[in-house]
Amino acid sequence: MKKNELMQYSCPLGKAMAALGSKWKPIIVLVIKDRKLRFGELAVRINVISRKVLTDQLREMETDGLIIREEFKELPPRVEYSLTEKGLALLPILYLLEEWEAKYQVKGVYNGDCSLADKKTKKAVNV
Numbered sequence: 001m002k003k004n005e006l007m008q009y010s011c012p013l014g015k016a017m018a019a020l021g022s023k024w025k026p027i028i029v030l031v032i033k034d035r036k037l038r039f040g041e042l043a044v045r046i047n048v049i050s051r052k053v054l055t056d057q058l059r060e061m062e063t064d065g066l067i068i069r070e071e072f073k074e075l076p077p078r079v080e081y082s083l084t085e086k087g088l089a090l091l092p093i094l095y096l097l098e099e100w101e102a103k104y105q106v107k108g109v110y111n112g113d114c115s116l117a118d119k120k121t122k123k124a125v126n127v
Contacts, residue, residue: 019064020090024049024057026097029066029083029090036070036080066090 020026024046031037031045039058043051058081061067066087072078083090 019066022057024053025061026094028057028061029087030094032081032083034088036082038078038080042081
């Protein structure tokens with residue numbers, strides 16, 4: 001189901017899933033946490049995502065009110081991203097999801113490392 005279709009529902013869960021509907025948005029929220037990060041820092045910390053996809057996800061998250069994009073008028077241009085109050089409110093929920101997965105994980109699959117690894121490239125996401 002596409003984001004536009006989900007947004008047509010008045011159900012709060014449908015709207016929430018539309019805002020967080022991609023696999024990258026929760027990861028971006030967890031990487032930013034309560035700090036400000038520049039685009040390059042995000043790209044390095046989530047090195048398994050292409051820069052185009054990261055840009056698209058950040059734009060959507062800004063539109064959905066999850067992040068603040070702060071642009072500085074200097075050379076070279078500098079842009080910092082931080083979570084809004086709405087974005088910060090997601091952190092406890094995402095931490096609960098991590099606990100839920102850890103509790104019900106399939107034996108032998110979890111290696112104890114919380115960094116997300118891309119199976120093909122073995123690159124990690126530094127949360």
